[in-house]
Amino acid sequence: MPVTVGVLALQGAFFEHVQLLKKASEQESLAGWEFIEVRTPQELAKCDGLVLPGGESTTMSLVAARSNLLEPLRDFVKVHRKPVWGTCAGLILLAESANKTKKGGQELIGGLDVRVNRNHFGRQTESFQAPLELPFLGAGAAPFPTVFIRAPIVERILPHHKGIQTEEISLEETVVAPSRQAKGPAAEAATADHVEVLATLSRPASVIATQGRDLSPDKELGDIVAVQQGNVFGTSFHPELTGDARIHAWWLRQVQAAVLRRKKLGQ
Numbered sequence: 001m002p003v004t005v006g007v008l009a010l011q012g013a014f015f016e017h018v019q020l021l022k023k024a025s026e027q028e029s030l031a032g033w034e035f036i037e038v039r040t041p042q043e044l045a046k047c048d049g050l051v052l053p054g055g056e057s058t059t060m061s062l063v064a065a066r067s068n069l070l071e072p073l074r075d076f077v078k079v080h081r082k083p084v085w086g087t088c089a090g091l092i093l094l095a096e097s098a099n100k101t102k103k104g105g106q107e108l109i110g111g112l113d114v115r116v117n118r119n120h121f122g123r124q125t126e127s128f129q130a131p132l133e134l135p136f137l138g139a140g141a142a143p144f145p146t147v148f149i150r151a152p153i154v155e156r157i158l159p160h161h162k163g164i165q166t167e168e169i170s171l172e173e174t175v176v177a178p179s180r181q182a183k184g185p186a187a188e189a190a191t192a193d194h195v196e197v198l199a200t201l202s203r204p205a206s207v208i209a210t211q212g213r214d215l216s217p218d219k220e221l222g223d224i225v226a227v228q229q230g231n232v233f234g235t236s237f238h239p240e241l242t243g244d245a246r247i248h249a250w251w252l253r254q255v256q257a258a259v260l261r262r263k264k265l266g267q
């Protein structure tokens, strides 16, 4: 079963992702998988799954718009519901809403019903590394060496399928992603109406967020740094900048499951 996984290669750490995807596929003994850099709608159309790397989300969305990729990317995530994973800037692009965006706005792709707070931990010089428990990697998994560089966090879980969040529009420097309708049975199967919190920074994640609940004031929960909603996965940190391929391997298994689901449904 040939499977093609793309990494959006407009800007940022795309090369590192491709390398770790290859390493993970070897670890998982996945034969016949192809990993490609995506710069055009034609390349995107070949993909069964897509990684949006870290970098600078403002630049990435500008280049995506100029490359006529924004609409195909939105369709990939929200209409075809193929698996996507955004790291850092990629997570920002996958959010339905983002704070502290550049004046004049910034285009988002959307797909995760969350609002992110950009540059949550401060500037480049305030970058840090932290060993983080990631329960989704399995019971007893060793802490993951997470790298945070001008990283966003998920500061709010938004109500599902609200489309444009009108309450957010009035907030200065907050942007929202345009809404889209999923189509077809595979799309339905991959649609999840809740955002699952997979990791928080200050303590091991054991929390499933409920819709519409503002989690930011409750500091006890810690900062949300990994979330999943259906086929959309996002991390605040950069696994591609470590040699650790465990998250890539975990995500490739998600892609494999999604491809099998689509096949079963004849799509």
Ligand SMILES: NC(=O)CC[C@H](N)C(=O)O
Pocket (backbone or CB within 6 Å): 053, 054, 055, 056, 057, 058, 087, 088, 089, 090, 092, 118, 119, 149, 150, 151, 152
């Ligand atoms: N390392 C990163 O990807 C940083 C993201 C960056 N702060 C942005 O807003 O795009």
